[in-house]
Amino acid sequence: MQRRDVLSGFAFTLIAGLARPVLAQEGRVIVSKIALLDGRVVTPVTIAGNGPYLFLLDTGGAGSLIDAKLARELKLQSTGSVRTRGVGGQAVLGSYTARDVIFGGGARQPVVSLSAIDGGFGPRVRGSLAAGILTTVDSDLDIEAGEWRAYPDGRPERVGFVKLERAIRSDSILGRNAASPRLYGDIQVNGMVLDCLLDTGAPGAISISYDNARRLGLWDDARPFTPQATSGIGGSGGIGRIVRADNALFAGQRFDRPLVLLRGPSDGARGHDGIVGLSMLRGFNLSTEVRTRSLWLQRHSDAAPLLERYGMSGLWLENKGNEIRVAVVGTGSPASAAGIQVGDRIAGLDFRSAIASITGPPGKSVELSVASGDQTRSVRFALTPFL
Incomplete structure (x- = not known):
């Protein structure tokens, strides 16, 4: 999928981050473009005429985020810090103000509050928009049509929902x-x-x-x-x-x-x-x-099946000092059937190479030198969709 160009925006202020919305004229529908990219919903965002940058739409997020590197490149105004909680526990993030922000060529926000994190978005994505894009004004997230639509004066009747x-x-x-x-x-x-x-x-x-x-x-x-x-x-x-x-x-x-x-x-x-x-x-x-x-x-009329993606070796490896150790072996996995056990060591590979060796499509052959105690043996198995 190609990155979408930003269209000329409507003169409309809509929530993103922590700001409050300003209503447009009666009956207006604000349409912003979205797309699926690498298994995520994204929209192109411009900040003070710079960009576009891809931001993902994150309905699980209570606050909007930006890549810390991009915040520095754009010289966004720092507003201190904010304390938040995530999967790994509590964190303190730098807080910034972005101005004249346009989302997907449709919604426009004069001021947006963003918290900065160091990477974590993956390739091409530079930030995320919090759930407020949907939860503070009647909105449709229409992935089928590639649109996020906002209805400042209320949405027409819904049929088939x-x-x-x-x-x-x-x-x-x-x-x-x-x-x-x-x-x-x-x-x-x-x-x-x-x-x-x-x-x-x-x-x-x-x-x-x-x-x-x-x-x-x-x-x-x-x-x-x-x-x-x-x-x-x-x-x-x-x-x-x-x-x-x-x-x-x-x-x-x-x-x-x-x-x-x-x-x-x-x-x-x-x-x-x-x-x-x-x-x-x-x-x-x-x-x-x-x-x-x-x-x-x-x-959706032609909804895609659920993703079937998981590690088909059944191994979880950890880098412990100068050793690569087996932290977990999944029940019923090819690694378990090959006799690999928790605490075994992977010899002859650096950590990145070891991870690459156990990652890949079904049928890929894996060969590892596995050390237990003072004994080292060669172990072979094939990646298999065993779940």
Whole structure:
């Protein structure tokens, strides 16, 4: 997909970051362009005529973010610091003010508050827009049409949508008046109803807190799993697991045997049972009704299947000083079948090469020199979709 050029913007002020919206003339619809890029929803953003820069739309974010390097390049005005919480726990971030910001060639904001982080967005993306883009004015996030539409005077009647009550909530540790309300909704996993954050910034389909994973019986050493670390604001959230659930029900739609990320016991995500991420949300058009604090969802006519992406070796490696050690071996994985155990050491490779050797498509052959105690052996296996 090619990066979209910014169109000439409308003279309209819409929330982004922490500012308040100013209403446009009656009946006006403000259309900003969005696109799916590398499994994320992005929009081109210009700041004081510079750019465009790609920002992702993050309905799980209570505040908007910018790459710290870009904030310095643009010489944005520093406004001190802000304390926030993420997957890795609490963090203190630098705060900046951006001026004359245009989103996707449509919505315009004269002043935007942004917190700066060092990278973390991946290639091509330079920042994120918080949930307030949808939760402070009636809006559609229409991924199917490639549009984010804002209705300052209220949206026309919705036809063919499912309504989620109490979906727009203010719950950030920054305080009810200091951050964007976020989106929430119920999902059933193996029959248990979970109150989840609806997060377009999370790439997977479903993630569940450690406590709920234990209650559901999904965190079970006898169940096949592959290890997966979580990370975000505040650093690492520890090592979790990816497993298959029997089924999930969301917005009237049934999903059979979805992959579910189980967050580890040290994960810092708080205030909800789990997260419904973009892999599932991208199959719906999202429409907010701010007055009733509701979210309406409409299934796409040609919704893509959920992503099937996980580590097919079943190994999690850690760099311990001058040694590469096996931290986790997934039950039922090719690595487990080959006899690799927790505490084994990988010899003859640097850490980056070791990670590259166990990463790749199904069928890739892996050969490792594995040391246990004072014995070293050659281990071979093939990457296999074992879940």
